[in-house]
Amino acid sequence: MPKETFFNLPENKRQAIFDAAVDEFATHDFAQASVNRIVAKTGIAKGSFYQYFENKKDLFLYIVDQIGAEKMSYLAPEIENFAQTNFFTFLRILYLGGIRFAMAHPRYAEISRRLLASKGTPIFDETIARSMPATQAFFDNLLTQAIERGEIRPDIDSQFFTFIISALNTLVMEYHIEYVSSQYDETIMQTVNQFIDLLQYGIGVNHSR
Amino acid sequence: MPKETFFNLPENKRQAIFDAAVDEFATHDFAQASVNRIVAKTGIAKGSFYQYFENKKDLFLYIVDQIGAEKMSYLAPEIENFAQTNFFTFLRILYLGGIRFAMAHPRYAEISRRLLASKGTPIFDETIARSMPATQAFFDNLLTQAIERGEIRPDIDSQFFTFIISALNTLVMEYHIEYVSSQYDETIMQTVNQFIDLLQYGIGVNHSR
DNA sequence: AAGTCATATGACCACCCGGTCATATTTGTG
DNA sequence: CACAAATATGACCGGGTGGTCATATGACTT
Numbered sequence A, B: 001m002p003k004e005t006f007f008n009l010p011e012n013k014r015q016a017i018f019d020a021a022v023d024e025f026a027t028h029d030f031a032q033a034s035v036n037r038i039v040a041k042t043g044i045a046k047g048s049f050y051q052y053f054e055n056k057k058d059l060f061l062y063i064v065d066q067i068g069a070e071k072m073s074y075l076a077p078e079i080e081n082f083a084q085t086n087f088f089t090f091l092r093i094l095y096l097g098g099i100r101f102a103m104a105h106p107r108y109a110e111i112s113r114r115l116l117a118s119k120g121t122p123i124f125d126e127t128i129a130r131s132m133p134a135t136q137a138f139f140d141n142l143l144t145q146a147i148e149r150g151e152i153r154p155d156i157d158s159q160f161f162t163f164i165i166s167a168l169n170t171l172v173m174e175y176h177i178e179y180v181s182s183q184y185d186e187t188i189m190q191t192v193n194q195f196i197d198l199l200q201y202g203i204g205v206n207h208s209r
Numbered sequence C: 001a002a003g004t005c006a007t008a009t010g011a012c013c014a015c016c017c018g019g020t021c022a023t024a025t026t027t028g029t030g
Numbered sequence D: 001c002a003c004a005a006a007t008a009t010g011a012c013c014g015g016g017t018g019g020t021c022a023t024a025t026g027a028c029t030t
Helices: A004-008 A011-027 A035-042 A046-052 A056-082 A087-104 A106-116 A122-126 A129-148 A158-180 A185-201 B004-008 B011-027 B035-042 B046-052 B056-082 B087-104 B106-116 B122-126 B129-148 B158-180 B185-201
Strands: none
Touching: A004 A011, A004 A046, A011 A035, A011 A056, A011 A106, A035 A046, A056 A087, A056 A106, A056 A122, A087 A106, A087 A129, A087 A158, A087 A185, A106 A158, A122 A129, A129 A158, A158 A185, A158 B158, A185 B185, B004 B011, B004 B046, B011 B035, B011 B056, B011 B106, B035 B046, B056 B087, B056 B106, B056 B122, B087 B106, B087 B129, B087 B158, B087 B185, B106 B158, B122 B129, B129 B158, B158 B185
């Protein structure tokens, strides 16, 4: 956590630091990111930086935390509203929200993408890996309900399920940003539908769609 | 390309350098990898390194090239034998081969994984991105044939198809290494089947499996 | 005005990096 | 053996890093 001095700062200065840091971490992974560049861009002294933060990691974890919180407050209402509906409908909402958020905050999306891709680093373990049990539990629950409702085949393995749903979340975002890159909800929904369709029915023929 | 001096080296020395470099790039991404550590581990002088290679990138691209070639020579016979069979059968063979290769050469797999995850870096553009057109063409062809044979729904988009098949290739490997981690062909095939099944039929109910 | 306490500063530290180059050593040849 | 060509060497370079710390500044209290 940042030190008290950081939170005592006038808001514009605090924002400037946050913004410069977001810029830096959106364009460099954690190891490559430079405190020197952040303070230069912000116009504060190097020493001041260390009055505000324990070290580079302190700042990075704070930013990741903030991004997570903002995304959560963005998605929470929808999750509440749709959690009890058909699983595939719910997932559509979830993926749609994720892409909308990414399109609205491309730097945040880039930071998240870099973090997700940094498997094997201590930073990954302290963030993504640490939250795996909660993720697993959440999707476990979702899967059980969906099977009970007769929406998903009962022989789907829970670990496999979580892996796929999480992976598709990343993939649908990556695909939309790379190949579609539209901000309109209808277009985003087309991308999402392509992936949900694959998930639900596969790409083979002979199914009863 | 490495310089002539590198290829003139006695094989054990050449191997030692190659091996140390593989170690380094399997545990650090390109930017983080250190020439100093490679020469230290090999026991050669720093100056010698630059008698053999133009620079760090020269060595890295050579290693990636070698890994690619070895994997290709490993998969080529199977590709020839199965290219004309049912698409999903063919893909099973491809994924199975990929995982077997990764299990047999975990350091190579790790280097490939890191490279694939390094999207946005110059190194990525010079390797993965550069070979995208060929990949796209290969899968375009595969998709057309599979649709003609009535194995895949004709409304599947080619770009989406390539994206998914490539992504699943990475995912099935990652999943097997992370959660299964068995060397036995039967067990690997179980992992592969989980993914192919998802691809072909989806996870929804009401299909005609 | 004096004193105290929080904050701001940038020179500085030790360390590591990729890459160079003059020099020493080895190898091959006549 | 002598000479030449190829190769091996490590000190050295400029530049970057994360982090520290003595000192200066400013703000608030008595």
